[in-house]
Structure formats: C-alpha cells, structure tokens
Amino acid sequence: MNKSMIIPDMVQELLSTTTKGLPKLTDKLCTLLSLPALITDPHYQILASSSPAGEPAINSILAVQQLDKIGGISVSKYQITTTDLDLSGIGSPITHENNTLGYVFIFPKDDQSHEAYAPLLSFSASLGAIQLHRKLEMRQEKMKFKEAFLFDLLYGNIKQKEDIYEYARVWDWNFNLPLTVLVFALEDFNHVLTDKQLINTLLYIIERTLLEVSIKPITMKRQNQVIVVLPMKAEQSKKHRAKMESFSKNIISQMKALHPDEIFSCGIGKTYESPVDLFRSYQEAKVAFELGDILGIEIPFFSDLGLERILYKHDLQELKEFFETTLGDVVLYDENNNAQLMETLEGLVTYQFDMTAASQALFLHRNTLRYRIKKIEEILDLKLDDLNNKLNITAAIKMKQLRKI
Amino acid sequence: MFKQLGYSFHADDCIGCKACEIACKNENQTPTNIRWRKVTKTSGDFFLSVSCNHCDNPECFRVCPERAFTKRQDGIVEIDENRCTGCQLCVSACPYSAPQFDPETHKVSKCQMCYPRQDAGLPPACVEACTTGALKLVDLNTFSDPEAVRTLPGFPNIKITSPSIVFYPEKPRKRYFIK
C-alpha cells in the first residue's frame, strides 16, 4: 500500500503541451519518440506536422487508407500517401462525445513496434481532443457573436454609428466604405435537411468567390437566404454596379451548375454611406428579390424598380382600369384573332423598344415585328414612337406582369 | 439562437369570438380607436384575426425616416414611440394595417407581441385568450408542418413583406338547408 503511484515522465511531458496548441503536441511527440507525428482535421487536412531533424516534413496528404485495428482500442494501422511517398504508420481518431474532430498519426520505423506505441497514441488523441474541442467552441462562440451583430445591423437595432464601427473591428471589417446588401435565396425553401444543406453550399460558394477576388466575406445565413454585405472601395465606385451584377450572375450560375433542379435568385439593395442605414439596403434587397421574381429579372436592383414598386402597391381596381384603357383593345384583338400581339408588346417593352434586340428575343423577322407594331398602332390608334405612348404601354405591361391583370 | 416568432392561425377553430382582440386592449390598455389586433370576417365566411405579423421583411421598418423600428433577435418588430414623429409612412406601407396612428398623441403604435409577457415566460395576451386554441405562437425558424399554408383568401398579399404567420384552412363541411 505504500507504493507511490507512478506517472510516466512521457505523460507529464505531453500534458505540458495542452494549452499550447497542436504544433507543440506534435513537436513533443516527435521529440519523445524520434518519429514523424501528424495531426489532421476530420477531412485529413493537416493541422500540425513535426518530423525529426533531417527527415522530410510531411506537408500534404493525397490519400489515407485505414488498415487493421490494433488491440481493443481505437488505434489502427494506416497507409498514407503524400505527394512524394507512401508512408505506413499508426493513427487514432480524435473524438469528443462521439464526434470525430480529427486524427493523430505517427510513423514507426518498423511494423513490429506498432502495438507498443498504441497506448501512447491513444493518450495523445485524448490530449488533441481537448485542444480541438476548445477551438471548435471558440469558433462557434465567435460565430454566434458575429451573427448576432449582423442581425442587429441588418435590422437597424444598433442606432449609433460608433457602436457599429467598434463591433466591425472585431472581424477587421471596414465599415467606413459605402456598403450594399445583396440577398441570395433558394425558392420554395422548406425546413428540411437537404434544403438547409443547399443554403450551406450557397454560403460556401459565395464566401469562396469573394475570397477569390480578395474581399473579406461579410455574410449571414438566414432561413432560405444568404445575405452579403459588400463594401465598395473608393476606386471602384464607377464599376461597382457592374461588378455586383457579374458577381451575382456568377454565384447563381455556379449554384445552377451544382443543383440544376433548384431555383436560386437574388436581389440587390441601394448603396449607403453609413452603416446605420444598412438595414434599408437589406430590406430593399429583399423587395428587389421579390419583384425580380415576379417580373423575371435575373439580377434585380432595388434602385431600378421605382415604378414597379409604386405599381405593385397601387390600388388594383385603378390599375385594372388603366390597363383596360391602354391595352384592352389589343387583348381583345388577340382573343378574337388568336394572335399574340400582347406577347410582342411585352418583348418590345423588355428590350426597351429596341427592334433588333426584341426581334431576336422573340424569334421574329424584323419585318414581321414591324408589321405587328403597325397592327398594334392601328388597333390602339396611336403611334409607338411617341414617348408618352411608350411610357403608358410600358406601365400597362408592368402592371400586367406585377399584378397578373 | 435566433427565432422568428410568429402566429399560427387555425381558420377551422376560430369562432370569431373576439376575445383575442379585447384581451389585447385589456393587456395594453390601448385607447378605443387603436386596435393592435382585429378580428374580421372574410367573404369566404370564416374569420381572420390579424395583428402586426412581425414580418421577415417589414416594410414599416424600411420606410421609416426616423429609424424608429427595430427587429429583436426573436423576430419581434418593435416601434420606439420616442423616435416616432407621426409621419404615418409606415401606416401606408403596411399591408396589414398593423401600425395604428393615434391622432391624440400624434404617434404610431402597434402590436409588440407582448414581449414583456414573453420575456417573463408567458404567451402573448391574445394567444392566452384564445379559448379554442385557434391562435398560437410558433417559431417559424423551426416550424414545419406540411398542412400549414402561407396565406388564406382574404388575407392581404404576403409578397415582399413575408409575414410571420402561417395558416390552417377550413375543412369542407356538409350542410342541409331547407329548400
């Protein structure tokens, strides 16, 4: 009974690394065993790697193959392929409450000693678990904090500019630049797992695309949406709109390529100088999104939709009256003669009465289009080159599209 | 952590008793002409009980020049009456007549989903008052029920604002009238 409990020195030494980060843990393993040691994330991306002096460092992994288990514990033999060589070693998953947070590997010189190393490797995995779990918690904590901030920002809950700047500094975001909100969303969203994963993919693609053009992503997921706050650098101001448009097109086409059966749309708010007004940009982006959806505009900008917004909200009866007076005769003609003059008019309006563009889009010969315009002019008893007539017809067509008259 | 608190309304269970409407007045002691919640009969001969819908895209909020509206992290849209100048832009922007202008105080007020009650763990007064359980509180961030629908005939257009309310329609019934 007098025997003192012995804690092996090796354990003591490894334990001393617990608060110092994963590289210190692999360093210690490597020094103690004189063997290469490696810690990866669950997808075998290297998080820390140490090799004895003189041996090549292991910096990338191409493939990992799990072989036989060793003993009754979670240690297995592994075959790991790097760019230069095939390595055989032993590894253990790093787990916390049944979640795999990563793996730890060592590479003994000969196969015979594998079993001897197993308990130590298992212990190292436990130490790794402590560190990885803490890291995960911190990240989640920070994300929660970030989402709360973005939520408050996008819903106008922070009324003081200074407060916003202070928060933004935490993530190193520059809110002194003019800002615009873009909203991307999945249509017919349901609270099912697959739809939630689609939104995760959308977020991933948006962040990756932003990083590719060296923009620090300011993004938030919200139900069926991903919201992007886009700062505009001073020198870009003129090209800003075009850039947002091409960025949005890019995102939507990437999503379309990945998920051809789903419909992704977007909306873009106005650009505001002060972050306290950012909530307006967010609401505008959503209005643009909704109207774009109704009107079939691929990349709708709120600032382009003034007339549409007024028409959308206006008293329906009055709109119907206006439509009837302006285009009622054309609708009647179409009905009685099985013609498609309304379709022609809609094409013309979409292409702002540009004959060439409209004829191409409608698959009509220019002469046919010209003939139809003449017919419309005849029915309505007016000239389509008159700007006022164009304006009335444009308004009427928009009413039809917006309110399904 | 975020919620989108909203209402679920069961048209089949609502008997139009108006307890919700008056319970709101009792709780908030609003003046006679201010009605944060209203029960109306639709042309389809069923009732709707409508208050502020604490929209995902609140138009009141977008148009307010004074930034008087905020949306809490639980989804409740609040108005800070101290900031309100009574311009009534929100009144005309809201499709649900939720913001109510009081000509005496010259301010707008609206349903705040009884957040002081909710903060104390109680349901909103209207929900508590609903004896048939037709009106309930739900978190739309997690709500999912294939039988629920986004709107009913007679409810204002939900496009743009995306109101935080879901509905259950009436079931068909059999009726024999004297011929």
Add this chain to the structure above:
Amino acid sequence: MFSMKDGIYRNTCPRNCYGTCGILSHVKNGRLIKVTGDPEHGYSKGSLCAKGYAFTQYVYSPERIKYPMVQCPRGSGKWKRISWEEAYTTISLKMIELNQRYGSNLASGYNKFSGNLGLLHYATEGMFNSIGPHTKPIGNPCALTGKLAMNRSFGESFSSVPEDMAGSKLIVLWGANPAVTNVHQMKFINEARQKGAHLVVIDPIFTQTAKKADLYIQIHPGTDRLLADGIAKLIIEKQEHSLEFLEEQTTGWPEYKHYLENQMTIKEVCKQTGIELEALIELSELYGRIKPVSTWAGLGVQRNSLGSDSISAINSLAAVTGNLFIPNGGLYFMHFDVDDFPCALKNHKGPLHPTISEPREVDISDFASNALQLTEPPLKFLWIASRNITQDHNLKAWSDLFQELELIVTVDLYMTKTAEKSDIVLPAATHFEEEDLNVGYWHYWLSINQKAIPPYYEAKSDLQIARELTTKLNELSPGFSNFPATKEPIDWIKGELTPEIMDLYALNSYKDLLQRPYQKNIEKNFSTKRKNFHLFAANGKKNQMRERQAEPNGYQLITPQALLKIHSQYEALTWLHGRQDESYIELSAEAAQRNDINDQEKIAVFNDQGQIIGVAKINSHLPKNIILAHQAGNNPINQLIIQQNKKDDVSTYFYDSIVYIRKWSEANV
C-alpha cells in the same frame, strides 16, 4: 376611503351566462389595471371572453352612475345628485307611509332578475323578506319550460359535465349556439373534433356554430320534437336502440315504442321539419352507430309553445341510443344546483303579519300585466335591481304600470332605459367592488368573488344597500325590518358553505376558495343504477306548427343573443361596440324581394305591439318565414313580443311572435 392592497384577486364573472368564469384581477394603487382568466378554473381554464376582457372599461366607464340621483319629474331627464342618506330617507318614508296607508307592505314590491347571479345578490330578496309580506316576482322567463321538461324526463334537473364533452365521439347541438353564447364550450367541442368526433348542429338559423359543424341540418322552428321522434323511429327500425337500458332503466318504453311505430310517419317528419330524407337518414345513422354521443338541448328549442315536448323528445332520443348515463355521453341543458345552497338571503324569514301569511307573488314572465291586475292594495312602490325591463316583453303593460306607481327605484351601473323612467337611481357596484360567492348553471364549479378594488365613486353592492336601507327603516319606524344588518358579507359567504356543501365540493374552509375554484362531486350522473328515466310519447298531439304560418304576410321573429352583449349589458363599452350601429334586422332574400326591400335599407318591423326600425341585411341562409333581430337596449326588440293566454309554469315563448315588415319611410312615422 380605504385602499385595497396591490396584487391579484380572485373574482368570478356573475353574468347570466354559461361560463361563470374565474377571473384574476390585477390591482395597482386601488385600481383594476387588467383582468386575466383564472387558470385554476377547470371550465374557463385561464381565458375569458371578449366581454370579460373589457372589464377594465366596464368598471371605469365615464357612463357609469356615480351618485344616487333623483329625477323630477319622472322621465324628464332632470336628474339631481342626492346623498345616500337622502335617498334612504325618501325611500323609507314612502315604504312606511304605504304600510300605514294599506296596513301591510304588499304595495311595495321588487322586480329583480339575472343582472348579477352571485349568491349575495339575493340581498334584494332578503331585504324585502325582512319587511314581511310584500309583492315579489316568481318564475324564470328564460328556462322554466325546459327545466320542467327535464324534471318530467329525469325526475330532477339534469345536465352532464361540460368538460366531458371533449371525450365524445358525436356531439349533437339542438338549437344551441355556443360559438356565440358559450365560447368556452367550443374548446371542448374542438378537442373532441380533433380526436375525430363529429359535430352536428340542428338549428333554423345558420349560426356561427352551425358554420363550424361537420354536419348542419336546418329545421323549421318548433319542429324539433318531430325530428327527434323521427330519428328514434329509424334507429328502432334498424334495431340499433339500446334495448337493455330501455327495459331496465326507463318507464314508458312500450307506449313510446308503440307511438313511434304506429302513430307517426317519416314522411310527416320530413314535411313538417323541412328536412330532406337523406339528412334524416344520415343523422339517424350517426346517432345509432356512434357512442358516446353528447346531446345538447339548447334554450332556443324551448322558446316556443312546442318547446316542452321538443325537449322531452330530445331527451328520449338520447335514452333510446343508450347514451344518457355513460361517460362522455349524456344530455346537456343547464342545472339548478344553486338550490343545493341555503341561499340564506333569498330564504330569509321576515316578521309575521297578523293577517297576511305569504308574500304576494307575480309571475315574472309577464310581470307588468299581472302587477296591473293587483288590487287591495295595488302595487305602488317598485324596486328594480339586476334588471333592465326593456329586455322583457309586453312593454305596453310596463308603460301602464309605471303610470300607477308612486315611487320607482332602480339600482344599476348604467343609465338604462329602465333607470331613465325611474324616480331614483342608485349606483350599483361591479363584482370587483364587492364580495360574493358564485355557482354556475352549466359547469359545476364553485368560486369566490373577492373585493378587489374600492367602489367607483359612491357605488354600493346590493347587500350593502339592503343593510343600510333596513337600518334607516328601523330608525324611522322601529321594528319595520328584521334584516341582520350587522352581518358582514364574509359572514353570509361562510353561512352558504354549510358542512353539506363543503362535503359536496370537498372544501375544508371558505379560505380554500381563495386558492382556487372547487368542482362539485357529480358522479351520480354516470350511475348505471339510475332508474326511471321517463320516455315521452307525444300521443295524440297534432302537429300545430304549420298552423301558425296561416298568417299570410307574417314572419316568425327570432331574437338570439349577440356575441358582445348579454341582453343590454355591455352596450356602453366602446371597446366592444363601435360607432357603427349594429342593429341589423336579417331577412331572407325571398322576404326582401316580396316586400321590395334592398340590402342595407332602413326597414320597420312591426305588429300590434309596436314597431322597431333597423337596417335590413339579407341573409341567404335564413328560412323565408323568419325574421332575425338581435337584442339591444336602445331599440328593444322585445316590445314586439306578446304572449297570450299564458299558463303559469312556462317561460316566455319569445320565439312565437309574428311580425310584419315594410320599407321604412318618414311618412309612416
């Protein structure tokens, strides 16, 4: 004036309503700041109705009467504030003088009904009892016919436990509209429906409840008896009746069966009720094959001269299907369990009179006409409490009676049409300003009513008024009254809670009621040992219902309760009643066309009793021979109602009146 402690008090809504709901009153600085439902109340379960939620406005409405007032001359509108002392003195002197003039108090009488159903509101009865023989109302204009029909069927009053309806598989409502008049019952009905139960509504009016029914069957008013008998006949033909129950627990089975089999035809049922055969078969299949079935015979069924037979027939139908005494089945009407209590105020024994042994009784359902007939002495002083007589019928007689009266005193909260015709008005307290004890007549819960706030201005409870007026009477004429004026409200409450009552409600002390309401032990309703349910065979009764329609241009007037009022109560509340006049008169499209009336047009409804004006609303689901008008204080519809050749033991047949309609125009006024 003393102030009540801040906090939450238990109150009970004392209205003449099925709910008798538990209220929690939130009081701050002596003011009622809000009310919530008492979650401990097993029937209302923590919610109130719209009227209940308007109580803060009801209490503090500027329209409330603040002080005792005298009007001189009567009806002039010239009101003068007086002190309570002055009021008591004037009233006492008149009572004493009448006593001296006629040698008894028979010239003094009261008319009190259902304005507040709290047990301590029997103080009015107690006050008059305390002066010896006087003139008093008896009867119940609302539910007596049904009550007697229940007694004939069950040998006592009977009504199942409302909460149990939630477990029914079939619920059949006959002439009941809980979506408007008993909103809390709807939650139990909905609960049953969610579990798959079927709701059937039988009503001449396509009511709000009818709209919620899985099956609605429209019926000619007054023909419910035929329908119930018809269903029973079909069930017996298919051998779906509960033979064992009928043979062992009922009387009159052979006669009943014989009647159904031989003295009536389904063809006749369809013809009289207006119900097509398909509907009749559907309903009989539901009744015959589903168990348990809850049957509710609503008050509407007994508002006409055939109502008694109809209730008996509905009861018998429930018996035929074996649903009467089984769990979650049963029969609903209303109960009179208040009679279990001592009702010490109501039954207070007054001093003996040397020659007159009994008070003089006047049937309340035609009080004015009967009171006018009184001689030796005539009625000279009338005290009106808990009552707005414009809700009565036969208003012409009332007008005549008022001419004869030397003093009219009205105790009320608001200046009603009745108060306007009085000499003196006394401001009544709301139930928040007084103690009381309440029992329901639908559910079986007993609850207390605490004094939560100080009285509004000079308002007083009926009990306080009784204590003070009798004190004044004795001061001016020693020994005039034997009212125990020193007894406090809490003593009266304790007095009602006798050991027997405490046992019935499993109470140890009145203090238990401060914690929660208590439910009566009602297991007797389910007993299989119950015997002697009496089946009703309508032998030899001819079906008179069609005869009434002989009146060529007449319409049957039906006057249901409105959602946001109880008769004329709550009318003054702006939360409930907007600027818009809601006094619609509903008529069928055919009646409108026949009388050349358009929707929203002003029309007159009239008969030889008078006329009322209202806005026409065309109701496409209303039977063509019915006019529907809601009850209201400012345009009392009941003035069109007269009941001729009335027997003693019935309630008022409000729905038997025939009216005519015409377009309203200035020329007709």
